[in-house]
Amino acid sequence: MQKTTEESKTTMAYKPTKIGVIGGGSWATAIAKILLSTQETIYWYMRRQDQIDEFKRVSKNPSYLTGLKFDTERIFFTNKINDLVKQVDTIIFATPSPFLKQHLKKLRVPLKDKIIISAIKGIVPEENLIITDYFQQFYNVSRENLAVLAGPCHAEEVALEKLSYLTIACADREKAKALTQVFSNHYIRTSTTEDVTGIEYASVLKNVYAIAAGVCHGLKYGDNFQAVLMSNAIQEMQRFSSAIHPLPRSIDESAYLGDLLVTGYSKFSRNRTFGNMIGKGYSVKTAQIEMEMIAEGYYGVKCIKEINESFHVQMPIMEAVYNILYNRASPVLQIRALTKLMH
Ligand SMILES: NC(=O)C1=CN([C@@H]2O[C@H](COP(=O)(O)OP(=O)(O)OC[C@H]3O[C@@H](n4cnc5c(N)ncnc54)[C@H](OP(=O)(O)O)[C@@H]3O)[C@@H](O)[C@H]2O)C=CC1
Ligand SMILES: O=C(CO)COP(=O)(O)O
Known part of the structure; x- marks a missing residue:
């Protein structure tokens, strides 16, 4: 009996392996660069297929951080949000807040079993909810599965690999710790906190x-x-x-x-x-x-x-x-x- 509990604990420990990025702007692009320094492959949703096609052709985001070259063989691009959500265990939202609902509107796959990370420094308009509250109330995601990526960090400096410090806020300390591995490399240092709401505001x-x-x-x-x-x-x-x-x-x-x-x-x-x-x-x-x-x-x-x-x-x-x-x-x-x- 004891063994079963220990085993289930082990299997339940969160280890992000399939990570998706939502958004095609500067911050999403910088996040993708960081992720590709710690992960073999990533999944990346951008709203416009023409941007994806051009990205693949020139190995760069054609509109943001255009000096950054990517190995596009390691990126699964899609402009269909459901396809991305189906594939991944962890999703990083990096769209500006006024457009978040526009993307989520098309979502048919449930989010409640995914780990959701908000990299958005904004509030959902009309509902006036911070992003984690929005996902909790409208998508049934539990507090423990919601995290925030914060800290003083401009995308342009990530592109230049300038030393930067990020903070992962999550009610679940173990998940926060697991996520620091994903976001730490030779130019990014990542720490954790439980003050999700305070950091978002x-x-x-x-x-x-x-x-x-x-x-x-x-x-x-x-x-x-x-x-x-x-x-x-x-x-x-x-x-x-x-x-x-x-x-x-x-x-x-x-x-x-x-x-x-x-x-x-x-x-x-x-x-x-x-x-x-x-x-x-x-x-x-x-x-x-x-x-x-x-x-x-x-x-x-x-x-x-x-x-x-x-x-x-x-x-x-x-x-x-x-x-x-x-x-x-x-x-x-x-x-x-x-x-x-x-x-
Ligand atoms: N940039 C940074 O250094 C950092 C940004 N952040 C946060 O990240 C989030 C994203 O910001 P950032 O990446 O800088 O944004 P950008 O200004 O770089 O990119 C804008 C994004 O919004 C999309 N967009 C523009 N107009 C529309 C529209 N009418 N409808 C739908 N989508 C639209 C663009 O898509 P398209 O290209 O297809 O037009 C693009 O993906 C924000 O919450 C910001 O506060 C957080 C930390 C650092
Ligand atoms: O959040 C940021 C830096 O930490 C980016 O700020 P701006 O959106 O004003 O560029």
């Missing part, structure tokens, strides 16, 4: 604060003010996280503060770039069209604003970004008002 908020940093830069505020803005941003993040998911956490760890800093300061940040354009006088629409990539904070700020209507956390930076992006408020006046609240 922090990953959304840092995008909003990076937009604020960009707006200020575009308005010609200097590094001195940006440092004050970032200090106030981490306090705002701490207040919100404590209200929405009270848990002892060290907000100065790299998945929270580190990600805020890299997104607020890096030239690679889409959110900062977007904010910078707004500060320089571009309209929201024009900035979005010119960027050609997705600034998640644009969508995130609306969701956080709506969620915060039930929590009433004092969030002046988030409010200023919301007013600029959704109420056509003047960036000059909004940031000037914000400077009076910073300390």
